[in-house]
Amino acid sequence: MFPTLFCQGTGVGGFGFETVDSSGLSGGLISVWDESIFAVEGNNKHRNFLHVRGKLKGSNRVVNLLNVYAPQGIQAKKEIWDLICDLILSNDGLWVVCGDFNAVRFREEKRNCSFKPSCASNFNSLIYDAGLIEYEMRGRKFTWQSENSQKMSKLDRFLVNSDFFNDWPEARVQALPSLWSDHCPIVLTSKSANFGARPFRFFNSWLGREGFKEVVEEACLSFSASECNPDVRLIKKLGYVRSKLKSGEMR
Structure with a gap:
């Protein structure tokens, strides 16, 4: 699995980064940002997540970027969800949470894989309790597949809080082709694009x-x-x- 990258800007100039080291062949996270756009003020590191907090230059908006690589076990994930929920509720500003959650929300997000209702329930409780929202993912339905392509799951996603969603209601998540990993990259784009008439969203x-x-x-x-x-x-x-x-x- 490749780590998730948080990346903004044009690619010109200096970039900052923070990492969480792997444990043997397992885990490891890296978050990367354009220093001309994002000014880091602090971070929180855990074996299963990397939280970077800072401000967008020019607007002074506080942004929290949380990079997640969840463990496999149901109880182990539940403990991480509790930590993440407390972290989100104790820090203001915009929130973008993404990564490999090793969990699905609904049965339809798995194909030829066992569905664990308790695991999905715990994950959905995190999303509800932390006030997170998920954009619809385009490009493909699943983000992970087995070597023989028989088993598939949607394990990777972007979640944002209502402050972020209200600022960018038409942002989109795109799943890209998987070339070197069993996971496919996903990209959150907040830049507006002209695709004709805007859809009428109702909540x-x-x-x-x-x-x-x-x-x-x-x-x-x-x-x-x-x-x-x-x-x-x-x-x-x-x-x-x-x-x-x-x-x-x-x-």
Whole structure:
């Protein structure tokens, strides 16, 4: 397995890094960043994770990068999830958590492999308790496969907190081809790309926001467009509603 890399910027200039040494042939982590963009203020190291904390230059935003390589055993993973949850809840700022979690969330994330409900439940509890969100992964369904390609699992992923997600709701995770490892690399991209009309995202949590219903009703009633094509008109109307929701009129 290759370690996960956190990498930002253009690739020009100096890079900083932190590592967690391997234990024999097992483990080992490295996190890499562009020093012209990210200024490190501290780190926490554990055999199974590497936490780097710092600020984005220019914006002064606090960012926490957590690189994970989870153990195999169910109880051992549970102990790591508890440590990670405490770490996230005790540090403010944006959070990006990624790596090899050696766990899946749902039965559908395994093929020809045994599914352990207790392991998945513990992993989902970490995600819920720490307030993490997962972007949909594109490119492929699984990130690990056996040598004969008969067994497959989604063991690698990116998780972010709501602060990160609210800043980059249209970020995307891409799984790349696996060339030298039984794991495939995954990349989180926050840079906006023009793929046509933006999808209209809706979150159940919005229903509990005070003023949500009134904002939507007012936006629908006040919308006007000369476009005759019903498909284009609908796209513009949804965009108008989205702009009203993003303008902060909900409380």
